[in-house]
Structure formats: structure tokens, C-alpha cells
Amino acid sequence: xxxxxxxxxxxxxxxxxxxxxxxxxxxxxxxxxxxxxxxxxxxxxxxxxxxxxxxxxxxxxxxxxxxxxxxxxxxxxxxxxxxxxxxxxxxxxxxxxxxxxxxxxxxxxxxxxxxxxxxxxxxxxxxxxxxxxxxxxxxxxxxxxxxxxxxxxxxxxxxx
Amino acid sequence: xxxxxxxxxxxxxxxxxxxxxxxxxxxxxxxxxxxxxxxxxxxxxxxxxxxxxxxxxxxxxxxxxxxxxxxxxxxxxxxxxxxxxxxxxxxxxxxxxxxxxxxxxxxxxxxxxxxxxxxxxxxxxxxxxxxxxxxxxxxxxxxxxxxxxxxxxxxxxxxxxxxxxxxxxxxxxxxxxxxxxxxxxxxxxxxxxxxxxxxxxxxxxxxxxxxxxxxxxxxxxxxxxxxxxxxxxxxxxxxxxxxxxxxxxxxxxxxxxxxxxxxxxxxxxxxxxxxxxxxxxxxxxxxxxxxxxxxxxxxxxxxxxxxxxxxxxxxxxxxxxxxxxxxxxxxxxxxxxxxxxxxxxxxxxxxxxxxxxxxxxxxxxxxxxxxxxxxxxxxxxxxxxxxxxxxxxxxxxxxxxxxxxxxxxxxxxxxxxxxxxxxxxxxxxxxxxxxxxxxxxxxxxxxxxxxxxxxxxxxxxxxxxxxxxxxxxxxxxxxxxxxxxxxxxxxxxxxxxxxxxxxxxxxxxxxxxxxxxxxxxxxxxxxxxxxxxxxxxxxxxxxxxxxxxxxxxxxxxxxxxxxxxxxxxxxxxxxxxxxxxxxxxxxxxxxxxxxxxxxxxxxxxxxxxxxxxxxxxxxxxxxxxxxxxxxxxxxxxxxxxxxxxxxxxxxxxxxxxxxxxxxxxxxxxxxxxxxxxxxxxxxxxxxxxxxxxxxxxxxxxxxxxxxxxxxxxxxxxxxxxxxxxxxxxxxxxxxxxxxxxxxxxxxxxxxxxxxxxxxxxxx
Numbered sequence: 001x002x003x004x005x006x007x008x009x010x011x012x013x014x015x016x017x018x019x020x021x022x023x024x025x026x027x028x029x030x031x032x033x034x035x036x037x038x039x040x041x042x043x044x045x046x047x048x049x050x051x052x053x054x055x056x057x058x059x060x061x062x063x064x065x066x067x068x069x070x071x072x073x074x075x076x077x078x079x080x081x082x083x084x085x086x087x088x089x090x091x092x093x094x095x096x097x098x099x100x101x102x103x104x105x106x107x108x109x110x111x112x113x114x115x116x117x118x119x120x121x122x123x124x125x126x127x128x129x130x131x132x133x134x135x136x137x138x139x140x141x142x143x144x145x146x147x148x149x150x151x152x153x154x155x156x157x158x159x160x
Numbered sequence: 161x162x163x164x165x166x167x168x169x170x171x172x173x174x175x176x177x178x179x180x181x182x183x184x185x186x187x188x189x190x191x192x193x194x195x196x197x198x199x200x201x202x203x204x205x206x207x208x209x210x211x212x213x214x215x216x217x218x219x220x221x222x223x224x225x226x227x228x229x230x231x232x233x234x235x236x237x238x239x240x241x242x243x244x245x246x247x248x249x250x251x252x253x254x255x256x257x258x259x260x261x262x263x264x265x266x267x268x269x270x271x272x273x274x275x276x277x278x279x280x281x282x283x284x285x286x287x288x289x290x291x292x293x294x295x296x297x298x299x300x301x302x303x304x305x306x307x308x309x310x311x312x313x314x315x316x317x318x319x320x321x322x323x324x325x326x327x328x329x330x331x332x333x334x335x336x337x338x339x340x341x342x343x344x345x346x347x348x349x350x351x352x353x354x355x356x357x358x359x360x361x362x363x364x365x366x367x368x369x370x371x372x373x374x375x376x377x378x379x380x381x382x383x384x385x386x387x388x389x390x391x392x393x394x395x396x397x398x399x400x401x402x403x404x405x406x407x408x409x410x411x412x413x414x415x416x417x418x419x420x421x422x423x424x425x426x427x428x429x430x431x432x433x434x435x436x437x438x439x440x441x442x443x444x445x446x447x448x449x450x451x452x453x454x455x456x457x458x459x460x461x462x463x464x465x466x467x468x469x470x471x472x473x474x475x476x477x478x479x480x481x482x483x484x485x486x487x488x489x490x491x492x493x494x495x496x497x498x499x500x501x502x503x504x505x506x507x508x509x510x511x512x513x514x515x516x517x518x519x520x521x522x523x524x525x526x527x528x529x530x531x532x533x534x535x536x537x538x539x540x541x542x543x544x545x546x547x548x549x550x551x552x553x554x555x556x557x558x559x560x561x562x563x564x565x566x567x568x569x570x571x572x573x574x575x576x577x578x579x580x581x582x583x584x585x586x587x588x589x590x591x592x593x594x595x596x597x598x599x600x601x602x603x604x605x606x607x608x609x610x611x612x613x614x615x616x617x618x619x620x621x622x623x624x625x626x627x628x629x630x631x632x633x634x635x636x637x638x639x640x641x642x643x644x645x646x647x648x649x650x651x652x653x654x655x656x657x658x659x660x661x662x663x664x665x666x667x668x669x670x671x672x673x674x675x676x677x678x679x680x681x682x683x684x685x686x687x688x689x690x691x692x693x694x695x696x697x698x699x700x701x702x703x704x705x706x707x708x709x710x711x712x713x714x715x716x717x718x719x720x721x722x723x724x725x726x727x728x729x730x731x732x733x734x735x736x737x738x739x740x741x742x743x744x745x746x747x748x749x750x751x752x753x754x755x756x757x758x759x760x761x762x763x764x765x766x767x768x769x770x771x772x773x774x775x776x777x778x779x780x781x782x783x784x785x786x787x788x789x790x791x792x793x794x795x796x797x798x799x800x801x802x803x804x805x806x807x808x809x810x811x812x813x814x815x816x817x818x819x820x821x822x823x824x825x826x827x828x829x830x831x832x833x834x835x836x837x838x839x840x841x842x843x844x845x846x847x848x849x850x851x852x853x854x855x856x857x858x859x860x861x862x863x864x865x866x867x868x869x870x871x872x873x874x875x876x877x878x879x880x881x882x883x884x885x886x887x888x889x890x891x892x893x894x895x896x897x898x899x900x901x902x903x904x905x906x907x908x909x910x911x912x913x914x915x916x917x918x919x920x921x922x923x
Contacts, residue, residue, distance in 0.1 A: 030194075030195075035188070036188065036191065036194075036195040037187065037188015037189070038188070039192065039194075039373070039374065039423070040194065040375070040452075041373040041374065041375070041423075041455065041842075042455040042841065042842050043454060043455060044455065044841055044842070044843065046455075046841065046842035046843050047373055047455075047842055049373055076188070077187065077188035078187070078188050080186075080187070081187055086183065086186065086187070090183075090186040090187065093182075093186050094178045094179065094182035094183065094185075094186055095178060096807070097176070097179070097647065097805075097807035097808055097810075097811055099182075099185055099186070100424075100645070100646035100647060100808070100811055100815065101372070101373075101374070101421075101422060101423050101424045101425075101645055101646060102181070102185030102186075102190055102192075102421065102423070103192055103372075103373045103374040103421075103423025103424060104373050104423075105185055105186055106186075106188045109186060124855075125851075127850070128850040128851040128853070129850075129851045131849075131850045131851075132849040132850050132851040132852075133849075134849075134850070135371075135373055135842060135847060135849065136373070136850075137370075137371045137372055137373055137424050137426070137815070137819065137847065138424055138646060138811070138815045139811055139814060139815050139818075140811075140814035140815045140816075140817060140818030140819075140848075140853065140856045141818070141848075141849075141850040141853055142814045142853075142855050142856045143807070143810075143811060143814070144850070145850060145855070146855075
């Protein structure tokens, strides 16, 4: 079967790739574009380790077909830092030890960023429910939740 | 978060700097198992048994081999037979004869998911097509899943040769009981005769998976000259090397294993599954072979931790002194012998000072995947039973559960059932930490109930190597060989900086492959910060010795006349002479004239691991209509020795507690009548998510381990031991219904509540 030609934007950069119709976006990101920061933990949309945004919408890239990227704007963990400046969430995750093994971290960061873009003043419960689609087996979530709440407070403070 | 008592005692230890691998792990740059690729690599896939128990009459791989794009197919005959030889793997032991059969089934498929063949092809699509072309002629055999069923004399036999080790009288007929063990202290019968209250209960637990988010992955490249390279996500790359060397008859020196970043393990990545297959496929195909498991494969064919049946009997006097205790543990080993029933028995009553104990354990095979270590292997299973029974005792005596435990707590000089007499331990201090906590002092909220439970784990030392190298500019690389599974680079760098008297960011910790550092035992047993930490400290001391020799050469004095202070060589006294102190950078700059490179090394078999104790306290509410439990407040206190990087110590307590909450409330392997796993995915195997939980408060009780220069105790495993019983005890107090079977999931709990209604006070 002929491959499909896809034109898309990934982390601000115009990107083209060829894919098979049944390939997932995650597979293309990881295996063809070298963007291995998105992780495959389950392949069924249950763990959130492959979280990216498509046109601002938070998705599990393992549940998105690669051809759906046509004409879309995709953000991955590789685009989160601004040059050599880490995003406040990235900095805070390190500072607060909000990661242990780190495999779930890209997904949590993408989901947390998406939350704060929509809701700059979330409650603990709102953070917990927003991140309920991301599994972490190491931390018990405590330091992740604390880090997100801390960053939200700091970002509100600096926006004043 | 409490401030550790060591704050101020040290410059670096007890501080919370950024981890050295932090930036890589928040940017997606860190490379985990599945992130490694080689030019020209093939994709390997495994064909797995669809049956719980079946004779493999024949395997026809000819059509698969003929499929264009298929480069190699392997089955059992591609792996040499192995001797009946037991080797250690972290806290568990395995038999090589069984290991080779677990990585590739030989005579029989012993569980659903058991590998029967593997292929390497140009793409995953072709590899999957090839699997479908392999014809396996099975004769399906009767299977057995449940431990109690497997122990019956007429149960389907997994292994015709298996005679119960330790049986009395000696076993003459094969059975599924691989081993019987017992531990005795004093005379339990005489102890029970003195008891005024005796409580006896039967408990069960189900198999649970470690649930690491990263599936197993391995990349192997075998060269024509016999050399092999492997990249693997593992808790022990030396263990991978050792197993592959044995299973494939390759010298260890010919196999070089590089550990990738590891996405969780919890004990489940201390064994091999894919690596021997990937090497053999690579040898046959002449190309690198990459293999990754799907989540479904992880559930069906790796891990899990066993379930077990536990009978507990505890006798006490009316004042709350436990005078006798007995325990019987029947534990799932999976398809091959080797459950953690030994540690389960040994840990059962280890929190307590009891004169009379009798503990029996059975290691039982059944048609389940071979169990692997999971955080304090075996201990949570006996603790669930023992700590629930002690709570019943507290209720009967109308005693505070912490007071009852304090009355019986193990302390320095307490002799355990397994013969060891404790040195300095922190059980009493940990109980008191909960007793004095804000949580325990705060009245329980209306609608909630409180439970507490304790837990114990030995922790281990074992073999570690480390090296410290001074660079040309005086910065230092510290090299060790244990994969960093939760911040150990930071703890090792902190100890090296403390010892050397330099800044934390002048030390770069590196995890070397098997060819680049001496042997290191697995990242397991809560050993890395303790044992590999000691090797790092010793390597730095060796480095300091060398630095002093170099300073002595420059000053033309005796090395004994040089001391090392705050990262500088200084004259020991005025009699040595007057010299400006020399920094590491000064000494590095002159290294070429004083003897060349400046390095330190250490290799140790570390003993003296300090055991750890944890006490957890939970407030929860039960919805009587649905059986749903809401955890409202949770505090974990633990004797942690010295918290080197307190944030990561807290993280161990929090993560372990939450895994234990999952074990208590949701997680279980569910089988159908054909012996097939029904919930091999994260949707149906329900691990805790963020919205299920409150913050997990931690109390770090620092009772330094006298056998370590900085007082380190292992901390990673203890936290999973108390939660199940803490939760069960709270449920019993909330509802009046004492649960004895795990998990206390909504359907089970609502059923138990319905059965108990209208009787409200069970105990």
C-alpha cells in the first residue's frame, strides 16, 4: 500500500512525513521523527505517557492515527523548554523531586501545562482529576500535585 | 515533610539539590529502554502460549522462516539445556534449569503468555505475520491457578520431577509444593497455654503486578567474532550479563550490557525475559535485534508478585503482651519454584519481641507467570495477615493499636524468629513518631475511621564497585554500576561531595556499563544508597589517599604529613612545614609531574544493612452502598537511617504507600475457568490514579545505621508493607466488618457489607 504524505507542524517546525494509514502518531513521532520523549506505556490510552497536544487539545498520541496530524499543530515534550530555558513546570518538577524514574514525566508535564493554560488557579482536587489520566507508579503523585500547585501560584504571582 | 535531624550536621547530606539527571528527564532527552535503536536493526516478537497448561508436541517454523523479511526464528532447541542450579537474583533465587524454560518453553507451556517461539524481521508488521505462521501442536492439559487447589494431592502436576524440599517425612511423590520451610523460636504451644486471649484468622491475597510504566525492552547486537552488546532496561545489567552468559554459553567478558534509563522496576526488572531471545535472534540473523513488550505481554508474562493464603494465630495476656504467635504462609511461585515465601515468613512477626513463635511456609507452583520480586518481596502478604490480627487483638483488649504495638515492639537485642538478633533499630521510635504526629493527635473526622499498621524489611548490602576519577580541571566523575531508579545518582553524588569536601555540582555521577566498572549486584533490596553508597565513599577515600600522596610529592614531605580538609590538601601541622593548601584543581594541574592520572577505586561485599521499620496511619470513609473507599488522610513514618536526599526518601515512602493502597483496594490478577488472565491492561488492572488519593504525609525517623559511615539504611521497600493492613484495619473500624481477603475492592467490600448487615459490630 502506498504511504500517505502528511504535512504538519511539530513544536513550531514545519514537518513532513510518510506513514501507513494504520500507524499511530506516537509511532511516527518516536520511530520516524526521533521524538522519543513521548513514551509508550500501554498503547491503549490508559497511562498518558505518550501525551501530546494537537491544536491545543490534550491527547494520547497512541490513540491518534498519524494521518490525523495533517494540517495540525502538534506540541510534544521536546518543545516545552524555550531554548535552553526550562518551562517553570520542568524546573519545579526537578526542584520538588516530582519524578523518580522519569518515564511518566513527559506526559505529566504536557498534561500539567495544558491544565495551567486553561485554569491558572486550580484547586488540588482539580489538579488531581485533570492528571487522573496519567499513571505514575513511583511517586504516589504527592510531589507532582504539589509541584503543579506551586507553579500555578508562581505564575499567577508573576502575571500580577 | 519534617526536617531531618541531620540538617546542619553535614554540608551536603540531608540537603535537597536538583538531581543530576533532572534536566534530561523533564525534556524527553533521557533515553529509556525502547528509545535505543541501531542502524539495520530488526524487530523481534514473541509467540506466546494461549493455554494455561499444555504439552508442546511439535513446533513448525518453516512457513515463518520462509516469509520474506523474516531473518531469524528461535525456539527452545536454540538454547542449551541448563543444570539444576540455584542462583541469586536480588532478594529471590532462581534455578537456571527453570530460567531457560521461562524465557522459552521446552516440554510444556506452563502459563498463558509463556514464550514458545520468537522471530526477528525487517518490521514489526512482518514479525507479527511470521508469528501467525508458526504452527504449534499443543495437547492442552488440566491446569491449576489457585494455591490451595494446587496443593491438593490430585491437583494437575506442573513438574513431574518436583519433590517437596524440606518435607518431613521426605517427599517420595512429585507435587506442586516445591518447598516447605519453618522457623521456630521458643515453644509456641507452651506460649499459647499462657495466653488469656487467642485470635486466629485465615487471610488471602491475590497476585499483583509491580506496574512499572515502562514495558520491558532490549536491544542486542551480536558480532561474527562472538562479541555481544546489549542495551536493556533493567535493575541489574550485571545480572543480565550473568544470565545471558549462562543461558547462551558466552563468556561474561564477551557480553557488554549498557543499562538504559529505567522506567520503574520495583523488583520486576531483576530477571531476564527478552535479552537472551534478542541475543540469540541477533546471532542467527547477523543483525541487531530490538524487542519490546506490549503492556499486555507485561501483565501476562512478567512479574507479578505472588498472592498467598496466610493463617495467623496470636496469643496474648490481658495486659496486651503477646506471648505466642504462629503463622502459615502458602504462596504462589508461579510456574516455577521460587516464591518469596522465605522472607514472607521471616518478616511476619519481625516487628515484635515475641518469645514463642512457629512459622511455616510453602512454596507452591501453579499455572501462572513465574513471580518476580516486588518491593519487600513476600512481606506485605504476611503483614496483611499479622497486622490485621494484631488490630483485632487491640479491639478485643480495648487498647490503642499503637500502645499495643509499643508494648510488644522489637528493639535492640530482640531475637527474631529467623535467628538474627537486632542491633540498633527504630521500631519504637517509628511507633512514637505516629503516636506524636499531628495526624494521630487530630480527632478522626465524622464519617471516617482510622487504621494503623506496621511493617518490616531486612534491606541488603551485597557486591558493589565504584571509581572516582579526577579530571584535568579538578572536577570529579564518580562511576558506579547500579541503574538509577529513583534518584540514586543524587544520593551518591551527595555522599561523594560530603566526603571529598567539594561542591555537589563538582561531582558528576555516572552509571557505567558492565565493561566499564567492576561488578555491581542489582538495584534491589534497598541497597544502592547503602551499599553502592559505601563503595562510592570508599572510592573517594582511596582518591583522597592518592591526592595526599600527590601533595606530599609536591611539598617533598611524607604523605602522613598531609591531611585532607574542605576539599584541600593541607600540612598536618607546623612541623611538616608551611605550605599553601592545594585544591583538587591544583593537584590535577600538576598530576603529570606527580604520577599521572588521579583515581580512586573500591570494591566491596557490603554487610551490615540496617533493617527498616514503618508505621502507617490512614483515615478513610466507606460508602456502604457501593463499597468504594475514600482515603482522606495518610501518614507514613519510617526509620530511614540517615536521609541523604530527603525529597527522594519521602518519595520512596509516598510511592510505596500508594502501591500498597492499590494492593489493598483494587489490584488483583483475575483468571477465568480456563486459566486465562482476564485483566491484562491498565484499564482493568486498576492502579491508583491521582484523583484516588490525598497527599501522603511522611515522617522520616532518623535512627542511623551503625554499619554505615553516614548511617544509611535502605528505605525503598518497607513502605509497601504496612498499607494493606492499615487500610483493612480502618475499614474494620469504619464498618464493623473485618475483611480477610484482598483486594478490598468495591464489589468484594459491598458484598461483605451486605452479608454482615444488619450485624454491625463483627469484632
